[in-house]
Amino acid sequence: MSGTKTSQKGQKRLGSVFVNGVLVLICLVWLIPTIGVFITSFRNSEDIYSSGWWTVFPHRGWVKVEEIRVPESIDVDQPFEVAGVTADFSTLRQGIVTPDGRKITWIGNKRSRLVIVEEKRWVGFSARLTLDNYRDTLSGES
Amino acid sequence: MQNQPRLSAGDQILNWLTTGVGRLLASIFVPLVTFLVLWRGFIFLRDSNAPQFIIVVVAIVWGVGGVALLYGVSNWLVEKLSGEWVRRLQPFIFIGPAIAILFWYLFLPTIRTLILSFQDGLGRNFVGIENYIFAFTDRVMLEAFRNNLLWMVLGTGFSVGLGLLIAVLADRTPFEKVYKAIIFMPMAISFVGAGVIWKFVYAYRGEGVGIQEIGLLNAIVIGLGGKAQPWLLLPPINNLFLIVIMVWLQTGYAMVILSSAIKGIPSELLEAARVDGANEFQVFFQIMVPTIQSTLLTVTTTIVIFSLKLFDIVRVMTGGNYGTNVIANEFYLQQFTYNHSGRASAIAIVLLIAVIPVMIYNLRQFRKRRAF
Amino acid sequence: MKNRFWQVLAILMVAALVLAACAQPTAAPTQPPAASGGSYLDRAFAGEFKGTVVTMAGPFTDNDAVKFEQSIKNFEDQTGIDIQYEGSKEFEASISIRIDGGNPPDIVDFPQPGLLATFAAKGKAIDVSTFLDMEKLKKNYNQSWLDMAMMDSPNGKIMAGVWGRVNGKSLVWYPKKAFDEAGYKIPTTWDELLALSEEIKNDGDAPWCVGIESGAATGWPMTDWIEETMLRTTSLENYDKWVKGELKFDSPEVRRAIEKVTEIWFTDGYVYGGRQAIATTFFGDAPKPMFDNPPKCWLHKQGNFITTFFPEGLTAGVDYDFFYFPPIDPAYGKPVLVAGDIYAMFNDRPEVRAVMEYFTTGASVEGWVRAGGAISPHLDSSLDWYSNEVDRGVAEIILNATSVRFDGSDLMPGAVGAGSFWKSMTSYVSGAIDLDTALRDIDASWPK
Numbered sequence: 001m002s003g004t005k006t007s008q009k010g011q012k013r014l015g016s017v018f019v020n021g022v023l024v025l026i027c028l029v030w031l032i033p034t035i036g037v038f039i040t041s042f043r044n045s046e047d048i049y050s051s052g053w054w055t056v057f058p059h060r061g062w063v064k065v066e067e068i069r070v071p072e073s074i075d076v077d078q079p080f081e082v083a084g085v086t087a088d089f090s091t092l093r094q095g096i097v098t099p100d101g102r103k104i105t106w107i108g109n110k111r112s113r114l115v116i117v118e119e120k121r122w123v124g125f126s127a128r129l130t131l132d133n134y135r136d137t138l139s140g141e142s
Numbered sequence: 143m144q145n146q147p148r149l150s151a152g153d154q155i156l157n158w159l160t161t162g163v164g165r166l167l168a169s170i171f172v173p174l175v176t177f178l179v180l181w182r183g184f185i186f187l188r189d190s191n192a193p194q195f196i197i198v199v200v201a202i203v204w205g206v207g208g209v210a211l212l213y214g215v216s217n218w219l220v221e222k223l224s225g226e227w228v229r230r231l232q233p234f235i236f237i238g239p240a241i242a243i244l245f246w247y248l249f250l251p252t253i254r255t256l257i258l259s260f261q262d263g264l265g266r267n268f269v270g271i272e273n274y275i276f277a278f279t280d281r282v283m284l285e286a287f288r289n290n291l292l293w294m295v296l297g298t299g300f301s302v303g304l305g306l307l308i309a310v311l312a313d314r315t316p317f318e319k320v321y322k323a324i325i326f327m328p329m330a331i332s333f334v335g336a337g338v339i340w341k342f343v344y345a346y347r348g349e350g351v352g353i354q355e356i357g358l359l360n361a362i363v364i365g366l367g368g369k370a371q372p373w374l375l376l377p378p379i380n381n382l383f384l385i386v387i388m389v390w391l392q393t394g395y396a397m398v399i400l401s402s403a404i405k406g407i408p409s410e411l412l413e414a415a416r417v418d419g420a421n422e423f424q425v426f427f428q429i430m431v432p433t434i435q436s437t438l439l440t441v442t443t444t445i446v447i448f449s450l451k452l453f454d455i456v457r458v459m460t461g462g463n464y465g466t467n468v469i470a471n472e473f474y475l476q477q478f479t480y481n482h483s484g485r486a487s488a489i490a491i492v493l494l495i496a497v498i499p500v501m502i503y504n505l506r507q508f509r510k511r512r513a514f
Numbered sequence: 515m516k517n518r519f520w521q522v523l524a525i526l527m528v529a530a531l532v533l534a535a536c537a538q539p540t541a542a543p544t545q546p547p548a549a550s551g552g553s554y555l556d557r558a559f560a561g562e563f564k565g566t567v568v569t570m571a572g573p574f575t576d577n578d579a580v581k582f583e584q585s586i587k588n589f590e591d592q593t594g595i596d597i598q599y600e601g602s603k604e605f606e607a608s609i610s611i612r613i614d615g616g617n618p619p620d621i622v623d624f625p626q627p628g629l630l631a632t633f634a635a636k637g638k639a640i641d642v643s644t645f646l647d648m649e650k651l652k653k654n655y656n657q658s659w660l661d662m663a664m665m666d667s668p669n670g671k672i673m674a675g676v677w678g679r680v681n682g683k684s685l686v687w688y689p690k691k692a693f694d695e696a697g698y699k700i701p702t703t704w705d706e707l708l709a710l711s712e713e714i715k716n717d718g719d720a721p722w723c724v725g726i727e728s729g730a731a732t733g734w735p736m737t738d739w740i741e742e743t744m745l746r747t748t749s750l751e752n753y754d755k756w757v758k759g760e761l762k763f764d765s766p767e768v769r770r771a772i773e774k775v776t777e778i779w780f781t782d783g784y785v786y787g788g789r790q791a792i793a794t795t796f797f798g799d800a801p802k803p804m805f806d807n808p809p810k811c812w813l814h815k816q817g818n819f820i821t822t823f824f825p826e827g828l829t830a831g832v833d834y835d836f837f838y839f840p841p842i843d844p845a846y847g848k849p850v851l852v853a854g855d856i857y858a859m860f861n862d863r864p865e866v867r868a869v870m871e872y873f874t875t876g877a878s879v880e881g882w883v884r885a886g887g888a889i890s891p892h893l894d895s896s897l898d899w900y901s902n903e904v905d906r907g908v909a910e911i912i913l914n915a916t917s918v919r920f921d922g923s924d925l926m927p928g929a930v931g932a933g934s935f936w937k938s939m940t941s942y943v944s945g946a947i948d949l950d951t952a953l954r955d956i957d958a959s960w961p962k
């Protein structure tokens with residue numbers, strides 16, 4: 001109880017930050033699964049099946065800026081040039097990210113001959129949230 | 143001349159009726175008659191064609207009133223008896239219904255299950271201990287035993303450990319109520335609901351071009367540069383993922399009980415230890431834990447029993463597939479899917495016997511704490 | 515005070531009983547008039563059972579439940595019998611509790627005759643041949659359906675139920691528009707099917723959409739596949755023996771059938787999401803990637819009911835179509851695997867008999883047939899009812915089959931057909947156990 005009162009106080013504050021930090025962390029882990037279901041309850045079934053619930057929040061995602069048709073004459077099994085990159089079908093299918101931040105991806109199978117260019121942009125809150133699930137369950141429809 | 147003996151005979155009957163054996167018989171006979179009258183009333187009600195609503199109202203009045211009447215009549219009769227008999231019989235009037243109900247709903251079914259466990263699937267022929275041989279040697283059952291052991295050790299361990307940690311930490315912050323409310327919240331969610339919630343954590347969509355994972359865990363793993371995994375398909379680690387769900391649900395329970403025990407520790411005791419130079423860890427392990435030891439044990443045994451009986455999480459998440467089967471789920475499958483009541487009963491008996499020692503220990507702890 | 519209490523109580527109770535005794539009866543039980551002629555169905559249409567309630571339980575939920583309710587609505591309106599249907603996804607389990615507990619619904623709709631057989635064996639099901647006109651039944655059903663309704667009971671063979679909606683299973687669905695645009699050709703032999711799979715794979719997509727997750731029933735779509743390949747690689751006698759438990763799972767015939775399935779399922783790049791995703795994908799979600807633009811997988815083998823699970827707004831014959839799952843060995847012809855719902859009766863009342871009789875007529879499924887997703891086994895039903903090419907096509911495939919066999923897992927005892935067969939195959943697909951263990955487990959689980 002004597003002497004270093006200030007340092008004890010400082011220690012106490014440090015301890016309280018640590019205690020609160022640990023608790024906040026645990027509480028977050030506890031809350032997130034429930035938040036996930038809560039958000040999912042506002043999404044329609046196709047969205048639920050095709051993307052994670054966290055994508056409704058604003059985030060930086062790939063947005064399509066350009067569509068390119070690959071001419072029939074090109075043999076896509078060999079590397080060819082499209083949208084500034086040179087690659088073959090299977091590499092393009094996985095998507096190629098260029099140094100200037102564009103993503104070039106072949107969409108569909110080999111016969112579709114469709115390549116899209118995407119850029120990272122901010123995507124706002126999802127506008128596709130719906131109350132349909134609540135309406136259907138509460139009214140007993142399916 | 144003729145009057146005299148008749149009168150004395152009447153006196154004798156009256157005497158006989160008001161003393162000893164006669165009283166005893168009457169006290170048994172009258173409630174029996176009352177009971178029979180009530181029973182006939184119900185039969186009458188059952189066969190009556192009155193509108194449903196009226197029948198319900200009458201049944202409620204008849205039932206509640208009838209039980210009160212039954213009690214009133216028996217009590218009145220017993221009180222008419224001599225003091226010694228009142229002392230002997232009155233407890234039974236009070237506790238009798240409870241014992242009867244216990245006997246009917248608990249004891250008889252247990253005996254029936256025991257008998258069924260020695261019979262074949264349809265409950266027709268006796269097959270000796272064949273069902274018990276299945277329960278202890280079948281690959282599926284051995285796997286279930288192993289998994290239940292995992293649930294018991296890890297599930298209980300993490301629930302109690304985390305509950306204690308949160309209780310101790312939350313005790314030192316001004317936001318205690320908020321933290322505790324959040325941790326306690328899953329207790330309000332049904333197990334099936336929890337299954338749905340966690341499906342969105344463990345979901346797996348497979349690998350291939352353009353497949354987006356919708357499971358949180360896989361999204362995190364991919365975000366960290368890893369590869370998506372079918373979490374619930376990976377034995378034996380998938381058991382851990384299921385156990386996490388139980389920990390998520392049960393930590394709240396452990397936390398509130400332990401928290402109240404911690405608050406019961408005299409603050410002088412802790413102050414004294416700190417003045418004597420004990421650091422926080424020493425205070426925790428050498429003062430707090432021993433002081434709340436009995437609460438700790440009660441909470442632990444309660445959750446152990448719970449984890450032995452565990453069923454819902456496994457049923458909802460994996461259906462017992464992929465090496466995640468537990469005893470209770472196998473019981474359910476045997477009884478309701480395979481229609482094998484013999485094996486199901488044997489499993490139920492094994493589960494009962496496994497729970498009994500923990501239960502006895504738990505009751506002892508309760509008694510020590512004067513909870514009973 | 516105390517006495518007053520007991521007096522009041524006694525008066526209240528007596529009054530209550532008097533009230534019950536005097537109350538007007540709402541509906542006297544329907545007594546069949548002795549002189550009335552005609553079958554129970556005729557009498558129902560004459561309005562004799564007006565105001566009665568018949569309870570039903572079954573596995574139809576969501577869309578299926580709506581279509582079922584629609585198909586019986588006419589009957590309800592005309593007869594005044596209220597059929598209260600209660601669908602449950604956990605049907606297999608809940609129905610056992612209700613029947614064994616002595617509280618069965620009047621009529622139960624079993625998608626698995628095997629499950630009904632266990633109740634028939636316990637003497638719970640009512641023999642419908644006691645009141646149905648067998649001549650009429652023979653005229654309105656293919657004999658094989660009637661044979662499949664005969665089951666063992668403690669009193670010998672009984673007709674335990676009647677067949678309602680049926681499904682054809684030997685169908686492969688594909689996204690027609692994209693399929694045609696890509697220039698793929700419909701295969702008519704197993705080799706062509708494998709060649710098409712290889713072609714789609716080389717084009718960069720997964721050819722097959724497969725998912726076997728189905729809650730507590732996970733694994734059943736795989737058992738369908740195995741039954742299909744069984745029918746195509748071995749004789750009908752062997753198939754029947756297998757279903758009865760006389761041919762072991764651990765036999766060359768069954769192993770070959772499973773090998774044929776895994777030839778597709780376990781080949782790298784053949785299944786959307788890969789082998790592990792098969793067990794985690796809900797069977798109803800499995801075909802959905804076919805309708806992404808562009809499709810992510812192209813072929814999906816499933817019964818005709820699966821159209822219920824397709825995304826809304828698709829047109830049969832335009833957006834999607836199907837072809838017959840091709841034969842493997844020409845020696846075994848063109849077999850078709852079927853399934854269906856058998857309605858069984860657990861409470862014997864005149865109005866229940868009338869409803870049962872109604873289910874033996876094509877009219878009982880007409881509404882459902884018109885709504886799509888059901889095939890009628892009744893001979894008095896008309897091909898015109900089928901509102902789309904797909905359903906009519908399935909009905910034709912069933913007619914043109916060289917042989918028809920019922921879904922084997924539905925005929926096996928519940929412990930196998932709804933238990934170890936599903937579970938062991940699921941474990942095998944997920945890689946938790948090997949094939950030898952899986953087959954041994956199934957054989958061991960067969961009730962002795």
